[in-house]
Amino acid sequence: MCADFVTCDLLDGHSDKNLQVVSPSIDGKSFKNFGARITFGGQVVTVKCFEDNSRVKELLATDGSGKVLVVDGGASIRCALMGDLIAESAVKNHWNGVIIYGCVRDVDAIATLDLGVQALAAIPQKSTRKGVGEIGLTVYFGDVEIAQGDYIYADNNGIIVAKRALI
Template sequence: MSDQTFVTCDLLDDHPEKDLQVVTPSMDGKFFKSYGARQSFAGQVVTVKCFEDNSRVKELLATDGRGKVLVVDGGASMRCALMGDMIAECAVNHHWSGVVIYGCVRDVDAIAELDLGIHALAAIPQKSNRKGIGEVDLTLYFGGVSINSGDYIYADNNGIVIAKEKLVDL
């Protein structure tokens, strides 16, 4: 696996002058878990907002993702997954570094074997509907942060850090 060479704790300690944001667990117990084989991942953010419809997630992860991380605001829905093993495998084939989903994934045993960083709130076996609904390149708000396409994201088992500029070689 091609883990990145950083630790989010160290990024924060090493760059106190930077305006770095840390995604915080919410008061209702929602926090991100790692599901992919990459334990740490980073890249330039591409945002998508969709609720219980993974059409845009599937479309975006089928494009060239070199040096990129897809950040998905699924509204924290716990009713269906926005990514499973087939879409995750497509992301690997298109060289995405990772995916952060403010919502659920499925096929967790299969995606745990894929060379992809995946952070999501939970797993559920129910797939989403596909109605072609979702918006790309919006500012997303969750976990106490705002995330824009073009930002940089750094994720590991300690948490998720958002930066306006690249902090380490990707």
């Protein structure tokens, strides 16, 4: 979904729905935009991994039409869970965006890609690949629960989560 929306307006227009807002600061860290697509949203695909981006790479190499990958990286700031090559794969496979509760790298290259990317920080260190990580779990960060199949919307104002599509 590359629709024009503002998360503030989505919240105001759907006040009767059970919407969740991701806390803007988590343990002193806040989500930042890194991709060229600042406003993005779609159906959630989840992955939980800690300092191993194997599953992130695998998922972003599959068809992501209408989807956003939500990565629970445990808020690790020791290594990146996505760099430019994996982000390029996401663009080729039509993902709308990636939200990482952790870090990215190659931020100048990612900033040129038509992909929504929000993460806590950037770091040049890459992750290990040991094939570790779980797909499809309900993840919890930023005071919200995000389940596979939910819908997520992100822009410069923040991130909101809904049980069904809002637009």
